Amino acid sequence: MSLSPPMLVLIATLLGLCVGSFLNVVVWRLPRDESVVWPGSHCPHCGHDLPWFHNIPLLSWLLLRGRCGFCSAPISVQYPAVELLSAGLWVLLTLPGAGRMGELPPLLNLLAGGMLLSWLLPLALIDARTMRLPEPLCRWGVVSGLLLSAALGALQGQAAELLLWHATAAAIGLLAFESISAGAERLLGMPALGLGDAKLAALLGAWLGLKGLGVAIASAVLLGALFGVAGRLSGRLGPRQPFPFGPFLAAGGVLSWIAADPIGKLLIQPDRLGV
Numbered sequence: 001m002s003l004s005p006p007m008l009v010l011i012a013t014l015l016g017l018c019v020g021s022f023l024n025v026v027v028w029r030l031p032r033d034e035s036v037v038w039p040g041s042h043c044p045h046c047g048h049d050l051p052w053f054h055n056i057p058l059l060s061w062l063l064l065r066g067r068c069g070f071c072s073a074p075i076s077v078q079y080p081a082v083e084l085l086s087a088g089l090w091v092l093l094t095l096p097g098a099g100r101m102g103e104l105p106p107l108l109n110l111l112a113g114g115m116l117l118s119w120l121l122p123l124a125l126i127d128a129r130t131m132r133l134p135e136p137l138c139r140w141g142v143v144s145g146l147l148l149s150a151a152l153g154a155l156q157g158q159a160a161e162l163l164l165w166h167a168t169a170a171a172i173g174l175l176a177f178e179s180i181s182a183g184a185e186r187l188l189g190m191p192a193l194g195l196g197d198a199k200l201a202a203l204l205g206a207w208l209g210l211k212g213l214g215v216a217i218a219s220a221v222l223l224g225a226l227f228g229v230a231g232r233l234s235g236r237l238g239p240r241q242p243f244p245f246g247p248f249l250a251a252g253g254v255l256s257w258i259a260a261d262p263i264g265k266l267l268i269q270p271d272r273l274g275v
């Protein structure tokens with residue numbers, strides 16, 4: 001099936017909005033140990049079940065002016081924001097060169113990237129809010145990345161190669177972060193990286209392969225350092241105040257999926273930037 005680029009962008013936008021809407025539910029319920037599928041959507045304020053037309057991504061929030069249609073309690077702007085963010089990222093997944101699982105048909109490549117986003121977006125949001133990365137999300141994220149590597153590799157007649165490289169990258173991500181974490185803890189006398197970060201690094205390896213993992217971690221360290229410096233300079237972060245690293249790993253992972261080759265070149269040849 002061949003799709004015109006505008007059609008692919010339209011599909012990405014709509015899927016991104018709908019998936020973002022579901023991820024809102026995951027981000028809200030998972031840290032509370034609630035099921036993400038049952039019961040259906042309800043207002044957290046009055047508990048009223050929400051009919052489907054109160055639940056259309058973005059549109060319902062705008063039409064209801066950010067309030068529950070039953071009790072008028074304000075609905076957090078986080079809901080439409082996550083839906084928009086998800087849609088924007090899905091559109092970026094359609095860029096030429098995006099993808100880390102070989103040469104795939106555009107729609108399949110988009111869906112694979114969308115699955116990766118569906119692990120990274122909730123992990124980043126939950127870590128930002130609670131400083132924790134839920135173990136089951138990380139674990140199933142690793143498993144799904146390896147399964148997809150095998151399946152998409154088989155489709156291209158190289159299941160063993162793709163799976164081997166991605167499994168190796170997952171193992172390296174896990175071990176590297178665990179040893180850095182142990183070393184930093186000895187050096188600083190306090191936990192520096194959570195064990196959740198090591199599992200998230202394994203997830204990135206499983207989805208991105210070795211080179212993709214390298215680009216993701218390098219991007220995450222750069223983004224995290226910028227955030228730390230900006231936070232200290234603006235006084236929003238205290239000295240030695242910890243901040244979650246998961247959102248930066250997740251952002252690095254998304255960047256790596258979309259543009260590992262150009263970012264990799266920039267990082268290896270920084271003289272191009274004049275540094």
Ligand SMILES: [Zn+2]
Nearest residue numbers: 043046068071
């Ligand atoms: Zn309500």
